[in-house]
Amino acid sequence: MLTNEKDSDGLTDKLENYFRSTTLEAEALFQGLLNRKLKADTTRNALTVLQRYRFLFNLPRSIERNIKNFEYEIVTNDYERAKSLFAGTKVKVFAKVLKEVESMVSKFRSDLRKQLLTNPTTFENQKKLIKYLLDLDYVGDPCWECVSGMHSWLLSQLLEAKMRYQTDTEFLDVPSIGRGHSRTQSNSSGGSVYSKATVGSHSRNPDSTHDASSKPKRIQFIEKLIDIIANNLPNFFKLGQAYFNRSLFNTTLNENQDNIISENISTKVHVFDEMLLEVCEVYTDLVNASLFEDALTDLPPDRVSKLGDWKPFDDDLAEVSGAWLPLCVRKIRTCLSLLQDLPLPAAPLSLVQQLSLNVCTLSSDTLFLRTTKDIEGLSEREDWRVQDEEGSIITSLPVLFENIVIDVLLTVKEIVIETHPGETKEQRDQLSSSSVEYFQGLLEDFCECLTMLAAPPDGESIKSSITRQETFSGALSEDNLNVPLPEEQLLLILSNSYYTRQYVSPRLFDCFMSHGYPSCPQVEQKFIEQLGELERKVFEYYIRLKVGPLVKLVAPGIHGGYFDWGTDSVPKGIRSYIKEILLYFVHVHAEVSSISEHITQQVLSQLLEKLIDEFHEQLRRVTSFSNQGRLVGYIELLVLQDTLAAYVTPSTRDKFMEIYDVIGSKLITKSYGRNIRDLSESFHESNSLQFRCFRATESF
Numbered sequence: 136m137l138t139n140e141k142d143s144d145g146l147t148d149k150l151e152n153y154f155r156s157t158t159l160e161a162e163a164l165f166q167g168l169l170n171r172k173l174k175a176d177t178t179r180n181a182l183t184v185l186q187r188y189r190f191l192f193n194l195p196r197s198i199e200r201n202i203k204n205f206e207y208e209i210v211t212n213d214y215e216r217a218k219s220l221f222a223g224t225k226v227k228v229f230a231k232v233l234k235e236v237e238s239m240v241s242k243f244r245s246d247l248r249k250q251l252l253t254n255p256t257t258f259e260n261q262k263k264l265i266k267y268l269l270d271l272d273y274v275g276d277p278c279w280e281c282v283s284g285m286h287s288w289l290l291s292q293l294l295e296a297k298m299r300y301q302t303d304t305e306f307l308d309v310p311s312i313g314r315g316h317s318r319t320q321s322n323s324s325g326g327s328v329y330s331k332a333t334v335g336s337h338s339r340n341p342d343s344t345h346d347a348s349s350k351p352k353r354i355q356f357i358e359k360l361i362d363i364i365a366n367n368l369p370n371f372f373k374l375g376q377a378y379f380n381r382s383l384f385n386t387t388l389n390e391n392q393d394n395i396i397s398e399n400i401s402t403k404v405h406v407f408d409e410m411l412l413e414v415c416e417v418y419t420d421l422v423n424a425s426l427f428e429d430a431l432t433d434l435p436p437d438r439v440s441k442l443g444d445w446k447p448f449d450d451d452l453a454e455v456s457g458a459w460l461p462l463c464v465r466k467i468r469t470c471l472s473l474l475q476d477l478p479l480p481a482a483p484l485s486l487v488q489q490l491s492l493n494v495c496t497l498s499s500d501t502l503f504l505r506t507t508k509d510i511e512g513l514s515e516r517e518d519w520r521v522q523d524e525e526g527s528i529i530t531s532l533p534v535l536f537e538n539i540v541i542d543v544l545l546t547v548k549e550i551v552i553e554t555h556p557g558e559t560k561e562q563r564d565q566l567s568s569s570s571v572e573y574f575q576g577l578l579e580d581f582c583e584c585l586t587m588l589a590a591p592p593d594g595e596s597i598k599s600s601i602t603r604q605e606t607f608s609g610a611l612s613e614d615n616l617n618v619p620l621p622e623e624q625l626l627l628i629l630s631n632s633y634y635t636r637q638y639v640s641p642r643l644f645d646c647f648m649s650h651g652y653p654s655c656p657q658v659e660q661k662f663i664e665q666l667g668e669l670e671r672k673v674f675e676y677y678i679r680l681k682v683g684p685l686v687k688l689v690a691p692g693i694h695g696g697y698f699d700w701g702t703d704s705v706p707k708g709i710r711s712y713i714k715e716i717l718l719y720f721v722h723v724h725a726e727v728s729s730i731s732e733h734i735t736q737q738v739l740s741q742l743l744e745k746l747i748d749e750f751h752e753q754l755r756r757v758t759s760f761s762n763q764g765r766l767v768g769y770i771e772l773l774v775l776q777d778t779l780a781a782y783v784t785p786s787t788r789d790k791f792m793e794i795y796d797v798i799g800s801k802l803i804t805k806s807y808g809r810n811i812r813d814l815s816e817s818f819h820e821s822n823s824l825q826f827r828c829f830r831a832t833e834s835f
Contacts, residue, residue, distance in 0.1 A: 276392075353425045363418075528627070532585075533634050750794055
């Protein structure tokens with residue numbers, strides 16, 4: 136119910152005041168709420184910003200952790216993300232964090248560059264390191280720096296191997312990339328090891344009997360050089376080719392990087408070829424210098440200076456002969472084959488090819504020269520112990536000679552005949568031609584060896600200190616003497632030559648041809664002729680030795696004693712000197728047939744002809760013959776002719792007739808026929824056993 140307004144005492148004003156106070160109070164309450172909301176929104180926004188930029192603030196620690204864990208790909212990705220988000224920021228806190236990140240990345244780039252220039256390493260690892268550097272905005276061309284660094288490392292490895300040799304430091308394993316390429320082997324050398332029981336020293340496997348410590352120093356040195364090149368140069372060449380065809384960096388380049396690399400690629404091709412050539416020059420020059428004393432003489436001064444001070448080896452090249460040089464040849468050829476497959480430019484490849492040819496030639500020459508010395512030394516090792524080979528009585532020389540030659544042919548075959556990658560036909564033809572000359576030399580050396588045994592340079596009788604016996608002591612000297620008599624040695628030389636000509640020579644030339652050596656029929660023909668000429672001279676020498684004692688028996692029988700060619704006494708038997716002559720023939724027959732049976736006929740025929748010449752000469756000096764004297768001479772000559780009928784040649788028969796004319800056998804009447812027949816038959820019957828050897832020959 137309303138009251139009278141007059142009695143309200145300003146009720147409207149109070150109501151207005153109430154509203155105003157309420158409004159003020161509400162505004163005060165709501166403003167607090169708004170302030171709290173604004174503060175919450177501000178806090179919320181700050182938390183959102185912190186959450187959003189936590190990646191940047193944690194980046195330094197993340198980079199450090201990932202580097203330690205070798206997670207380089209994550210590092211480069213985080214760095215790229217940070218640059219894309221905060222590059223050019225003006226927020227101080229962000230700029231401060233970015234500066235710290237850049238410092239860490241700069242150090243990381245430096246470490247990556249050191250790793251890139253550290254060798255040995257793999258090609259794949261090099262590609263990864265280069266990509267990391269390029270992704271981290273490396274200033275420069277890390278690809279070319281890697282190529283240049285590996286070139287310097289290769290040269291340093293070669294020269295360090297030389298320094299280790301010069302300072303007598305024990306060789307350590309050479310670091311390499313492809314350990315699978317290493318073919319370290321061991322072998323031995325030394326003097327001639329041929330003997331009757333042991334041949335084939337050139338072809339023995341060096342790994343089977345010796346360890347690496349037994350290798351000559353120069354062989355160790357050469358092996359290290361080969362290992363360095365074979366294990367690392369292919370990787371170096373692959374690195375360069377990948378650089379020039381732009382496959383080495385599989386990442387997006389910035390404009391500055393692309394400009395630098397493109398300019399290098401267009402200008403560095405020739406430089407890279409020069410690098411390859413320099414490495415191959417140092418390698419080949421060091422190997423050549425270690426094997427050839429004058430290898431550095433004809434080189435340009437700049438190439439010699441790259442090798443530094445060269446200290447020649449203090450050992451003899453003979454120390455690396457035998458199996459060592461073929462080992463070097465195998466390793467050098469393996470290296471050449473690897474380089475041939477790359478392929479290298481013509482200049483460096485030709486250097487390695489020439490090195491292979493040089494070492495092959497040296498190895499072949501050394502093996503043949505060593506074999507030459509072995510064959511030349513056979514004359515000093517002749518012990519005159521006989522053996523039966525193919526029905527021939529010989530000493531050990533032909534068999535030793537055959538084994539030595541076949542052994543070196545089989546060893547040199549690998550060097551000369553077999554085709555190897557990287558070698559030209561001209562090189563093989565050159566080696567093959569040289570091998571024919573050496574082979575011919577070995578054959579001639581053996582002929583000279585036999586000649587030396589037959590006629591030593593000092594002019595003394597054949598190597599034997601035993602005075603030649605002129606008695607008939609049997610076919611061979613006594614066993615306890617070991618060394619045959621000089622005449623027996625000549626027969627053994629003849630038998631050795633005959634066996635070599637008939638059996639050894641065909642086998643040697645069959646081996647020569649069957650293993651791919653060039654055909655050389657003229658060499659074979661010359662060898663046969665040389666052996667034939669040797670046999671002719673030795674045969675003549677032997678005949679001279681045997682003729683001397685024989686003819687000495689003639690003159691005393693004709694002119695000595697109490698016999699008178701003018702006698703009237705009827706002959707009652709054959710005088711003793713005739714029997715001595717025939718016994719001498721028995722001795723010679725036994726001596727020759729026991730050693731060189733194939734020349735028995737020829738020897739006795741020659742001796743008989745010389746004997747008849749002496750009879751002719753001595754009987755011509757007789758001033759006169761009685762009928763009985765003619766009868767004696769006729770019967771003695773007839774006994775000789777009948778007993779040695781198997782060895783009477785047409786020429787000898789004519790000389791017999793001449794002697795019969797000298798003594799006047801035509802004046803002997805038929806009345807003496809019975810006496811002649813009785814004396815002749817009596818002599819043959821009483822000596823049939825002693826002279827049976829002649830009858831056996833005649834029947835044969």
